Amino acid sequence: MAQPDEEEVWRVFVDGASSLAGCGVGVVIVSPTGEKIKLAVRIDSRVTNNEAEYEAVLAGIRAAQEVGVSRIILYSDSQLITPQINGVYEAKDDRMLKYLQLIKTKTKTFVDWGIEQIPREENGEADALAKLAAFLSEVSTREVLYVSHLILSTAEEALPAPEDSCMTSLIKFITAGELPEDKVQAQKIKRQAPRFVLLNNVLYRRSF
Template sequence: MTARKLRPYFLSHPIVVLTDSPLGRIMTHAEVSGRMVKWTIELGEYDIEYQPRAAIKAQALTDFLIEMIPPAEEEVWRIFVDGASNLSGCRVGVVIITPSREKIKLALKIDPRVTNNEAEYEAVLSGLQAAQEVGASRVIIYSDSQLVAQQIKGGYETKDEKMLKYLKLNTARAATFTDWSIEQIPQEENGEADNLAKMAASISEVSTREIMCFTRMVLSINEEIPPVQKSSWMTPIVEYIIHEKLPENRVQATKIKKQVHRFVFLNNVLYRRSYQGPLLKCLSEDEVEYVLREIHEGCCGEHLGGTALSRKLFWPDSGGPE
Protein backbone atom coordinates (compact mmCIF):
# COMPACT_ATOMS: atom_id res chain seq x y z
CA MET A 1 0.00 0.00 0.00
CA THR A 2 2.82 2.41 0.87
CA ALA A 3 4.72 1.66 -2.35
CA ARG A 4 1.63 2.39 -4.46
CA LYS A 5 0.76 5.64 -2.70
CA LEU A 6 4.36 6.92 -2.67
CA ARG A 7 5.35 5.53 -6.07
CA PRO A 8 7.14 8.72 -7.34
CA TYR A 9 9.36 8.76 -4.25
CA PHE A 10 10.02 5.02 -4.32
CA LEU A 11 11.17 5.30 -7.95
CA SER A 12 13.46 8.25 -7.23
CA HIS A 13 15.15 7.21 -3.96
CA PRO A 14 16.56 4.13 -2.20
CA ILE A 15 14.17 2.81 0.45
CA VAL A 16 15.05 1.42 3.89
CA VAL A 17 12.32 -0.73 5.50
CA LEU A 18 12.63 -1.18 9.26
CA THR A 19 10.94 -4.43 10.30
CA ASP A 20 11.26 -7.29 12.78
CA SER A 21 10.05 -9.78 10.14
CA PRO A 22 12.53 -11.55 7.83
CA LEU A 23 11.06 -9.86 4.76
CA GLY A 24 14.40 -9.51 3.02
CA ARG A 25 15.04 -13.27 3.04
CA ILE A 26 11.44 -14.10 2.11
CA MET A 27 11.40 -11.73 -0.86
CA THR A 28 14.63 -13.11 -2.30
CA HIS A 29 13.89 -16.79 -1.62
CA ALA A 30 13.86 -18.91 -4.76
CA GLU A 31 10.90 -21.03 -3.66
CA VAL A 32 8.34 -18.33 -2.90
CA SER A 33 4.91 -18.98 -4.39
CA GLY A 34 1.35 -17.75 -4.52
CA ARG A 35 0.69 -14.24 -3.30
CA MET A 36 4.33 -13.78 -2.27
CA VAL A 37 5.38 -14.04 -5.92
CA LYS A 38 3.04 -11.19 -6.88
CA TRP A 39 4.39 -9.00 -4.06
CA THR A 40 7.98 -9.85 -4.98
CA ILE A 41 7.40 -8.89 -8.63
CA GLU A 42 5.60 -5.66 -7.73
CA LEU A 43 8.27 -4.51 -5.27
CA GLY A 44 11.16 -5.77 -7.38
CA GLU A 45 11.40 -2.52 -9.40
CA TYR A 46 12.33 -0.52 -6.29
CA ASP A 47 15.68 -0.20 -4.50
CA ILE A 48 14.56 -1.55 -1.11
CA GLU A 49 16.78 -2.55 1.81
CA TYR A 50 15.34 -4.37 4.84
CA GLN A 51 16.78 -3.63 8.28
CA PRO A 52 15.74 -4.59 11.84
CA ARG A 53 13.94 -1.85 13.69
CA ALA A 54 13.75 -0.70 17.28
CA ALA A 55 10.49 -0.50 19.24
CA ILE A 56 7.81 1.85 17.87
CA LYS A 57 5.02 3.46 19.81
CA ALA A 58 1.64 1.92 19.04
CA GLN A 59 0.01 5.37 18.86
CA ALA A 60 2.26 6.40 15.96
CA LEU A 61 1.10 3.41 13.92
CA THR A 62 -2.53 4.12 14.81
CA ASP A 63 -2.20 7.74 13.69
CA PHE A 64 -0.64 6.61 10.40
CA LEU A 65 -3.49 4.19 9.67
CA ILE A 66 -6.11 6.84 10.47
CA GLU A 67 -4.49 9.22 7.97
CA MET A 68 -4.35 6.57 5.24
CA ILE A 69 -7.99 5.44 5.52
CA PRO A 70 -10.17 7.54 3.17
CA PRO A 71 -13.29 9.23 4.61
CA ALA A 72 -16.53 7.27 4.33
CA GLU A 73 -18.33 10.08 2.50
CA GLU A 74 -16.89 13.03 0.63
CA GLU A 75 -17.79 16.46 1.94
CA VAL A 76 -19.70 18.99 -0.13
CA TRP A 77 -17.93 21.41 -2.49
CA ARG A 78 -19.59 24.84 -2.71
CA ILE A 79 -19.47 26.65 -6.06
CA PHE A 80 -20.52 30.30 -6.56
CA VAL A 81 -21.15 31.30 -10.18
CA ASP A 82 -22.12 34.49 -11.99
CA GLY A 83 -22.50 35.37 -15.66
CA ALA A 84 -23.09 38.57 -17.60
CA SER A 85 -23.12 39.73 -21.20
CA ASN A 86 -22.14 42.92 -23.00
CA LEU A 87 -20.92 44.00 -26.43
CA SER A 88 -17.57 42.24 -25.94
CA GLY A 89 -19.16 38.83 -25.30
CA CYS A 90 -20.06 36.53 -22.42
CA ARG A 91 -18.27 36.88 -19.08
CA VAL A 92 -18.26 34.21 -16.37
CA GLY A 93 -16.94 34.09 -12.81
CA VAL A 94 -16.61 30.88 -10.76
CA VAL A 95 -15.48 30.49 -7.15
CA ILE A 96 -14.99 26.92 -5.91
CA ILE A 97 -14.72 26.42 -2.15
CA THR A 98 -13.24 23.04 -1.23
CA PRO A 99 -14.27 21.07 1.88
CA SER A 100 -11.05 22.36 3.51
CA ARG A 101 -12.18 25.97 2.73
CA GLU A 102 -9.56 26.60 0.05
CA LYS A 103 -10.69 28.70 -2.93
CA ILE A 104 -10.25 28.11 -6.65
CA LYS A 105 -11.15 31.14 -8.77
CA LEU A 106 -11.92 31.07 -12.49
CA ALA A 107 -12.56 34.00 -14.84
CA LEU A 108 -13.84 33.03 -18.27
CA LYS A 109 -14.53 35.11 -21.37
CA ILE A 110 -16.52 33.62 -24.28
CA ASP A 111 -16.35 35.61 -27.51
CA PRO A 112 -19.90 35.08 -28.90
CA ARG A 113 -22.42 37.63 -27.66
CA VAL A 114 -25.32 36.13 -25.69
CA THR A 115 -28.18 37.22 -23.45
CA ASN A 116 -27.69 37.60 -19.70
CA ASN A 117 -29.74 34.45 -19.04
CA GLU A 118 -27.57 32.44 -21.44
CA ALA A 119 -24.49 33.84 -19.70
CA GLU A 120 -25.88 32.66 -16.35
CA TYR A 121 -26.30 29.16 -17.79
CA GLU A 122 -22.74 29.28 -19.11
CA ALA A 123 -21.62 30.14 -15.57
CA VAL A 124 -23.46 27.14 -14.09
CA LEU A 125 -22.04 24.80 -16.76
CA SER A 126 -18.53 26.18 -16.24
CA GLY A 127 -18.87 25.60 -12.50
CA LEU A 128 -19.97 21.99 -13.02
CA GLN A 129 -17.16 21.35 -15.49
CA ALA A 130 -14.60 22.81 -13.07
CA ALA A 131 -15.99 20.61 -10.29
CA GLN A 132 -15.57 17.55 -12.53
CA GLU A 133 -11.97 18.51 -13.29
CA VAL A 134 -11.02 18.68 -9.60
CA GLY A 135 -12.75 15.37 -8.83
CA ALA A 136 -15.66 16.62 -6.69
CA SER A 137 -18.63 14.26 -6.41
CA ARG A 138 -20.99 16.24 -4.14
CA VAL A 139 -21.53 19.91 -5.04
CA ILE A 140 -23.89 22.81 -4.38
CA ILE A 141 -24.12 25.56 -7.02
CA TYR A 142 -24.99 29.07 -5.81
CA SER A 143 -26.33 31.53 -8.41
CA ASP A 144 -28.07 34.92 -8.09
CA SER A 145 -30.16 34.22 -11.22
CA GLN A 146 -33.71 33.38 -10.17
CA LEU A 147 -34.70 32.30 -13.69
CA VAL A 148 -31.84 29.83 -14.17
CA ALA A 149 -32.11 28.39 -10.65
CA GLN A 150 -35.87 27.88 -10.95
CA GLN A 151 -35.68 26.41 -14.46
CA ILE A 152 -33.10 23.86 -13.33
CA LYS A 153 -35.17 23.01 -10.26
CA GLY A 154 -38.32 22.70 -12.38
CA GLY A 155 -40.13 25.62 -10.77
CA TYR A 156 -40.28 27.59 -14.03
CA GLU A 157 -41.39 26.23 -17.40
CA THR A 158 -38.74 26.40 -20.12
CA LYS A 159 -40.01 27.28 -23.63
CA ASP A 160 -37.14 29.11 -25.33
CA GLU A 161 -35.19 26.80 -27.67
CA LYS A 162 -31.76 27.91 -26.44
CA MET A 163 -32.81 27.67 -22.80
CA LEU A 164 -34.02 24.10 -23.46
CA LYS A 165 -30.62 23.21 -24.94
CA TYR A 166 -28.85 24.68 -21.92
CA LEU A 167 -31.20 22.85 -19.55
CA LYS A 168 -30.57 19.48 -21.26
CA LEU A 169 -26.82 20.04 -21.25
CA ASN A 170 -26.94 20.99 -17.57
CA THR A 171 -28.93 17.85 -16.74
CA ALA A 172 -26.43 15.65 -18.57
CA ARG A 173 -23.43 17.25 -16.88
CA ALA A 174 -25.02 17.18 -13.42
CA ALA A 175 -25.80 13.46 -13.79
CA THR A 176 -22.08 12.70 -13.45
CA PHE A 177 -22.13 13.76 -9.76
CA THR A 178 -23.13 11.59 -6.81
CA ASP A 179 -25.17 14.43 -5.35
CA TRP A 180 -25.74 17.99 -6.51
CA SER A 181 -28.16 20.91 -6.11
CA ILE A 182 -28.52 24.56 -7.09
CA GLU A 183 -29.56 27.39 -4.78
CA GLN A 184 -30.50 30.99 -5.53
CA ILE A 185 -28.77 33.58 -3.36
CA PRO A 186 -29.01 37.40 -3.19
CA GLN A 187 -26.65 39.28 -5.49
CA GLU A 188 -24.80 40.83 -2.55
CA GLU A 189 -23.82 37.34 -1.35
CA ASN A 190 -22.32 36.53 -4.74
CA GLY A 191 -19.89 39.45 -4.92
CA GLU A 192 -16.71 37.43 -5.42
CA ALA A 193 -18.04 35.57 -8.48
CA ASP A 194 -19.49 38.84 -9.82
CA ASN A 195 -16.09 40.56 -9.55
CA LEU A 196 -14.45 37.69 -11.44
CA ALA A 197 -17.05 37.99 -14.20
CA LYS A 198 -16.32 41.72 -14.51
CA MET A 199 -12.58 40.98 -14.58
CA ALA A 200 -13.12 38.50 -17.43
CA ALA A 201 -14.01 41.35 -19.83
CA SER A 202 -10.36 42.32 -20.21
CA ILE A 203 -8.46 39.13 -19.39
CA SER A 204 -5.81 37.37 -21.37
CA GLU A 205 -4.96 33.69 -21.11
CA VAL A 206 -3.20 33.28 -17.76
CA SER A 207 -3.04 30.92 -14.79
CA THR A 208 -1.77 31.86 -11.33
CA ARG A 209 -2.00 30.33 -7.88
CA GLU A 210 -4.95 32.63 -7.10
CA ILE A 211 -6.94 33.05 -10.31
CA MET A 212 -7.14 31.10 -13.57
CA CYS A 213 -8.26 33.22 -16.51
CA PHE A 214 -8.93 31.95 -20.01
CA THR A 215 -11.01 32.55 -23.11
CA ARG A 216 -13.20 30.28 -25.21
CA MET A 217 -14.42 30.79 -28.77
CA VAL A 218 -17.52 28.57 -28.71
CA LEU A 219 -20.59 28.44 -26.47
CA SER A 220 -21.21 25.24 -24.50
CA ILE A 221 -24.32 24.34 -26.53
CA ASN A 222 -22.46 24.78 -29.83
CA GLU A 223 -19.23 22.97 -28.99
CA GLU A 224 -18.12 20.34 -31.47
CA ILE A 225 -16.74 17.10 -30.09
CA PRO A 226 -13.26 16.43 -31.47
CA PRO A 227 -12.93 13.15 -33.35
CA VAL A 228 -11.99 10.27 -31.08
CA GLN A 229 -8.55 8.86 -31.63
CA LYS A 230 -8.53 5.17 -30.69
CA SER A 231 -4.82 5.05 -29.99
CA SER A 232 -2.40 7.86 -29.14
CA TRP A 233 0.77 8.51 -27.14
CA MET A 234 -1.43 8.47 -24.00
CA THR A 235 -2.69 4.90 -24.54
CA PRO A 236 0.28 2.95 -23.05
CA ILE A 237 0.41 5.32 -20.05
CA VAL A 238 -3.30 4.89 -19.32
CA GLU A 239 -3.01 1.12 -19.81
CA TYR A 240 -0.24 0.96 -17.21
CA ILE A 241 -2.08 3.21 -14.70
CA ILE A 242 -5.33 1.23 -14.93
CA HIS A 243 -4.24 -2.33 -15.73
CA GLU A 244 -0.48 -2.21 -15.00
CA LYS A 245 0.01 -3.40 -18.59
CA LEU A 246 3.29 -2.59 -20.32
CA PRO A 247 4.33 -2.78 -23.99
CA GLU A 248 6.22 -5.88 -25.05
CA ASN A 249 9.15 -3.74 -26.15
CA ARG A 250 11.48 -3.58 -23.14
CA VAL A 251 12.79 -0.09 -23.95
CA GLN A 252 9.28 1.35 -24.25
CA ALA A 253 8.20 -0.41 -21.06
CA THR A 254 11.12 1.06 -19.10
CA LYS A 255 10.39 4.52 -20.50
CA ILE A 256 6.72 4.36 -19.44
CA LYS A 257 7.62 3.19 -15.92
CA LYS A 258 9.88 6.22 -15.56
CA GLN A 259 7.26 8.64 -16.89
CA VAL A 260 4.09 7.33 -15.26
CA HIS A 261 4.60 9.09 -11.91
CA ARG A 262 4.22 12.43 -13.73
CA PHE A 263 0.64 11.62 -14.73
CA VAL A 264 -2.71 11.09 -13.03
CA PHE A 265 -5.90 9.58 -14.50
CA LEU A 266 -9.11 11.22 -13.23
CA ASN A 267 -12.66 10.84 -14.57
CA ASN A 268 -11.40 9.06 -17.71
CA VAL A 269 -9.05 11.96 -18.50
CA LEU A 270 -5.24 11.86 -18.37
CA TYR A 271 -3.50 14.82 -16.69
CA ARG A 272 0.15 15.72 -16.25
CA ARG A 273 1.28 17.06 -12.90
CA SER A 274 2.78 20.55 -13.02
CA TYR A 275 5.13 22.07 -10.47
CA GLN A 276 3.04 23.99 -7.89
CA GLY A 277 0.24 24.55 -10.39
CA PRO A 278 -2.97 22.98 -11.73
CA LEU A 279 -3.13 19.61 -13.41
CA LEU A 280 -2.48 19.90 -17.17
CA LYS A 281 -4.95 18.08 -19.40
CA CYS A 282 -3.28 15.82 -21.98
CA LEU A 283 -4.52 15.92 -25.57
CA SER A 284 -4.42 13.43 -28.39
CA GLU A 285 -3.18 14.51 -31.82
CA ASP A 286 -6.76 14.91 -33.12
CA GLU A 287 -7.68 17.06 -30.12
CA VAL A 288 -4.59 19.21 -30.65
CA GLU A 289 -5.64 19.80 -34.26
CA TYR A 290 -9.12 20.80 -33.07
CA VAL A 291 -7.85 23.22 -30.43
CA LEU A 292 -5.33 24.86 -32.75
CA ARG A 293 -7.96 25.24 -35.46
CA GLU A 294 -10.38 26.93 -33.04
CA ILE A 295 -7.70 29.29 -31.75
CA HIS A 296 -6.16 30.29 -35.06
CA GLU A 297 -9.33 30.48 -37.11
CA GLY A 298 -11.17 32.29 -34.30
CA CYS A 299 -8.45 34.80 -33.45
CA CYS A 300 -6.56 35.24 -36.72
CA GLY A 301 -9.17 34.33 -39.29
CA GLU A 302 -6.74 31.97 -41.00
CA HIS A 303 -5.76 28.32 -40.92
CA LEU A 304 -2.22 27.48 -39.81
CA GLY A 305 -0.32 24.25 -40.12
CA GLY A 306 -1.62 22.59 -36.98
CA THR A 307 0.12 19.25 -37.44
CA ALA A 308 3.66 20.63 -37.39
CA LEU A 309 2.94 22.90 -34.46
CA SER A 310 1.16 20.16 -32.49
CA ARG A 311 4.13 17.84 -32.90
CA LYS A 312 6.45 20.56 -31.69
CA LEU A 313 4.26 21.07 -28.62
CA PHE A 314 3.57 17.45 -27.70
CA TRP A 315 6.34 15.37 -29.30
CA PRO A 316 9.61 17.32 -28.82
CA ASP A 317 12.93 16.08 -30.13
CA SER A 318 13.92 14.89 -26.66
CA GLY A 319 11.27 12.17 -26.90
CA GLY A 320 8.09 11.47 -24.97
CA PRO A 321 5.00 13.62 -24.38
CA GLU A 322 5.47 17.05 -22.84
Protein backbone atom coordinates in the same frame (compact mmCIF):
# COMPACT_ATOMS: atom_id res chain seq x y z
CA MET B 1 -6.25 21.19 -0.92
CA ALA B 2 -8.05 18.39 0.88
CA GLN B 3 -8.81 15.22 -1.04
CA PRO B 4 -12.39 15.18 -2.38
CA ASP B 5 -14.52 12.81 -0.32
CA GLU B 6 -17.91 11.33 -1.25
CA GLU B 7 -19.38 12.56 2.04
CA GLU B 8 -18.07 16.09 1.60
CA VAL B 9 -20.13 18.74 -0.18
CA TRP B 10 -18.19 21.33 -2.16
CA ARG B 11 -19.74 24.74 -2.81
CA VAL B 12 -19.57 26.22 -6.32
CA PHE B 13 -20.46 29.90 -6.77
CA VAL B 14 -21.19 30.97 -10.36
CA ASP B 15 -22.11 34.19 -12.12
CA GLY B 16 -22.38 35.45 -15.70
CA ALA B 17 -21.78 38.88 -17.22
CA SER B 18 -22.92 40.20 -20.59
CA SER B 19 -22.10 43.72 -21.77
CA LEU B 20 -20.96 45.69 -24.80
CA ALA B 21 -17.36 45.03 -23.75
CA GLY B 22 -17.84 41.26 -23.88
CA CYS B 23 -19.30 38.30 -22.08
CA GLY B 24 -17.83 36.08 -19.39
CA VAL B 25 -18.51 33.94 -16.35
CA GLY B 26 -16.90 33.54 -12.95
CA VAL B 27 -16.60 30.36 -10.90
CA VAL B 28 -15.46 30.01 -7.29
CA ILE B 29 -15.12 26.46 -5.95
CA VAL B 30 -14.92 26.23 -2.16
CA SER B 31 -13.72 23.04 -0.50
CA PRO B 32 -15.23 21.79 2.80
CA THR B 33 -12.15 23.21 4.55
CA GLY B 34 -12.56 26.65 2.97
CA GLU B 35 -9.87 26.53 0.26
CA LYS B 36 -10.83 28.13 -3.04
CA ILE B 37 -10.25 27.63 -6.75
CA LYS B 38 -11.22 30.67 -8.82
CA LEU B 39 -11.86 30.63 -12.57
CA ALA B 40 -12.45 33.47 -15.02
CA VAL B 41 -14.14 32.21 -18.20
CA ARG B 42 -14.62 34.35 -21.30
CA ILE B 43 -17.49 33.63 -23.69
CA ASP B 44 -16.15 34.17 -27.18
CA SER B 45 -19.49 35.09 -28.74
CA ARG B 46 -22.36 37.41 -27.87
CA VAL B 47 -24.90 35.89 -25.48
CA THR B 48 -27.77 37.27 -23.43
CA ASN B 49 -27.60 37.75 -19.67
CA ASN B 50 -29.59 34.57 -19.08
CA GLU B 51 -27.41 32.58 -21.47
CA ALA B 52 -24.31 33.87 -19.65
CA GLU B 53 -25.82 32.64 -16.38
CA TYR B 54 -26.39 29.18 -17.88
CA GLU B 55 -22.83 29.16 -19.22
CA ALA B 56 -21.65 29.96 -15.69
CA VAL B 57 -23.49 26.94 -14.31
CA LEU B 58 -21.96 24.71 -17.00
CA ALA B 59 -18.49 26.10 -16.30
CA GLY B 60 -18.97 25.41 -12.59
CA ILE B 61 -20.08 21.84 -13.28
CA ARG B 62 -17.09 21.18 -15.54
CA ALA B 63 -14.68 22.72 -13.07
CA ALA B 64 -16.03 20.57 -10.23
CA GLN B 65 -15.70 17.49 -12.42
CA GLU B 66 -12.09 18.35 -13.19
CA VAL B 67 -11.35 18.70 -9.47
CA GLY B 68 -12.85 15.24 -8.97
CA VAL B 69 -15.57 15.95 -6.41
CA SER B 70 -18.77 13.93 -6.26
CA ARG B 71 -21.11 16.15 -4.21
CA ILE B 72 -21.66 19.83 -4.98
CA ILE B 73 -24.08 22.67 -4.34
CA LEU B 74 -24.13 25.40 -6.97
CA TYR B 75 -24.98 28.96 -5.96
CA SER B 76 -26.27 31.57 -8.42
CA ASP B 77 -27.88 34.96 -7.91
CA SER B 78 -29.96 34.62 -11.10
CA GLN B 79 -33.67 34.97 -10.38
CA LEU B 80 -34.56 33.07 -13.56
CA ILE B 81 -32.17 30.23 -14.33
CA THR B 82 -32.04 28.79 -10.80
CA PRO B 83 -35.84 28.31 -10.63
CA GLN B 84 -35.76 26.90 -14.18
CA ILE B 85 -33.12 24.32 -13.29
CA ASN B 86 -35.06 23.39 -10.13
CA GLY B 87 -38.28 23.03 -12.15
CA VAL B 88 -40.09 25.92 -10.45
CA TYR B 89 -40.24 27.92 -13.70
CA GLU B 90 -40.85 26.32 -17.09
CA ALA B 91 -38.31 27.07 -19.81
CA LYS B 92 -39.95 27.60 -23.20
CA ASP B 93 -37.12 29.13 -25.23
CA ASP B 94 -35.27 26.58 -27.37
CA ARG B 95 -31.86 27.74 -26.18
CA MET B 96 -32.88 27.55 -22.53
CA LEU B 97 -34.19 24.03 -23.10
CA LYS B 98 -30.89 23.01 -24.67
CA TYR B 99 -29.00 24.38 -21.67
CA LEU B 100 -31.27 22.50 -19.27
CA GLN B 101 -30.78 19.25 -21.17
CA LEU B 102 -27.01 19.71 -21.21
CA ILE B 103 -26.95 20.43 -17.46
CA LYS B 104 -29.06 17.34 -16.83
CA THR B 105 -26.61 15.23 -18.84
CA LYS B 106 -23.45 16.68 -17.30
CA THR B 107 -24.62 16.32 -13.69
CA LYS B 108 -25.14 12.56 -13.99
CA THR B 109 -21.52 12.10 -12.96
CA PHE B 110 -22.20 13.50 -9.47
CA VAL B 111 -23.36 11.39 -6.54
CA ASP B 112 -25.43 14.35 -5.38
CA TRP B 113 -25.83 17.93 -6.56
CA GLY B 114 -28.19 20.90 -6.30
CA ILE B 115 -28.46 24.58 -7.08
CA GLU B 116 -29.64 27.41 -4.83
CA GLN B 117 -30.39 31.07 -5.45
CA ILE B 118 -28.49 33.54 -3.25
CA PRO B 119 -28.51 37.34 -2.94
CA ARG B 120 -26.15 39.17 -5.30
CA GLU B 121 -24.11 40.53 -2.40
CA GLU B 122 -23.22 36.95 -1.40
CA ASN B 123 -21.88 36.21 -4.87
CA GLY B 124 -19.35 39.02 -5.12
CA GLU B 125 -16.27 36.94 -5.98
CA ALA B 126 -17.91 35.11 -8.87
CA ASP B 127 -19.41 38.37 -10.11
CA ALA B 128 -16.00 40.10 -10.10
CA LEU B 129 -14.42 37.19 -12.00
CA ALA B 130 -17.23 37.21 -14.59
CA LYS B 131 -16.72 40.92 -15.24
CA LEU B 132 -12.96 40.40 -15.45
CA ALA B 133 -13.42 37.60 -17.98
CA ALA B 134 -15.66 39.80 -20.12
CA PHE B 135 -12.69 42.07 -20.78
CA LEU B 136 -10.22 39.29 -21.65
CA SER B 137 -9.32 39.23 -25.32
CA GLU B 138 -6.25 37.21 -26.32
CA VAL B 139 -7.12 33.70 -25.21
CA SER B 140 -7.66 30.33 -26.89
CA THR B 141 -11.18 28.99 -27.41
CA ARG B 142 -12.87 25.61 -27.08
CA GLU B 143 -16.43 24.81 -28.10
CA VAL B 144 -18.83 24.08 -25.25
CA LEU B 145 -22.30 24.73 -26.65
CA TYR B 146 -23.55 25.73 -30.07
CA VAL B 147 -24.40 29.26 -28.87
CA SER B 148 -20.95 30.06 -27.56
CA HIS B 149 -17.32 29.21 -27.00
CA LEU B 150 -15.72 29.31 -23.58
CA ILE B 151 -12.16 30.02 -22.58
CA LEU B 152 -11.05 28.55 -19.28
CA SER B 153 -8.25 30.39 -17.47
CA THR B 154 -7.23 30.09 -13.83
CA ALA B 155 -7.45 33.25 -11.77
CA GLU B 156 -4.74 32.01 -9.40
CA GLU B 157 -1.11 32.93 -9.91
CA ALA B 158 0.72 29.93 -11.37
CA LEU B 159 4.16 28.93 -10.12
CA PRO B 160 6.41 26.39 -11.91
CA ALA B 161 5.75 22.93 -10.52
CA PRO B 162 8.72 20.99 -9.14
CA GLU B 163 10.11 18.09 -11.14
CA ASP B 164 9.45 14.79 -9.39
CA SER B 165 8.26 11.26 -10.13
CA CYS B 166 4.60 12.24 -9.74
CA MET B 167 4.55 14.81 -12.54
CA THR B 168 3.86 12.34 -15.35
CA SER B 169 1.03 10.74 -13.39
CA LEU B 170 -0.41 14.17 -12.56
CA ILE B 171 -0.44 15.19 -16.21
CA LYS B 172 -2.16 11.93 -17.21
CA PHE B 173 -4.82 12.43 -14.52
CA ILE B 174 -5.44 16.11 -15.37
CA THR B 175 -5.67 15.52 -19.13
CA ALA B 176 -7.26 12.09 -19.35
CA GLY B 177 -8.43 11.11 -15.87
CA GLU B 178 -5.97 8.19 -15.78
CA LEU B 179 -4.69 7.01 -12.39
CA PRO B 180 -1.84 4.64 -11.45
CA GLU B 181 -2.84 1.07 -10.66
CA ASP B 182 -1.25 1.36 -7.22
CA LYS B 183 -4.05 2.53 -4.91
CA VAL B 184 -1.80 4.52 -2.57
CA GLN B 185 -0.21 6.35 -5.50
CA ALA B 186 -3.64 6.93 -7.07
CA GLN B 187 -4.94 8.54 -3.88
CA LYS B 188 -1.85 10.74 -3.72
CA ILE B 189 -2.38 11.93 -7.30
CA LYS B 190 -6.05 12.73 -6.60
CA ARG B 191 -5.05 14.78 -3.56
CA GLN B 192 -2.37 16.69 -5.45
CA ALA B 193 -4.20 17.33 -8.75
CA PRO B 194 -6.32 20.32 -7.57
CA ARG B 195 -3.08 22.12 -6.66
CA PHE B 196 -1.85 22.14 -10.26
CA VAL B 197 -2.89 23.47 -13.66
CA LEU B 198 -1.66 22.43 -17.11
CA LEU B 199 -0.99 25.35 -19.45
CA ASN B 200 0.48 24.79 -22.93
CA ASN B 201 1.55 21.28 -21.86
CA VAL B 202 3.51 22.69 -18.90
CA LEU B 203 2.47 21.77 -15.35
CA TYR B 204 2.26 24.65 -12.86
CA ARG B 205 1.51 24.74 -9.17
CA ARG B 206 -1.46 26.91 -8.18
CA SER B 207 -0.88 29.69 -5.65
CA PHE B 208 -3.85 30.30 -3.36
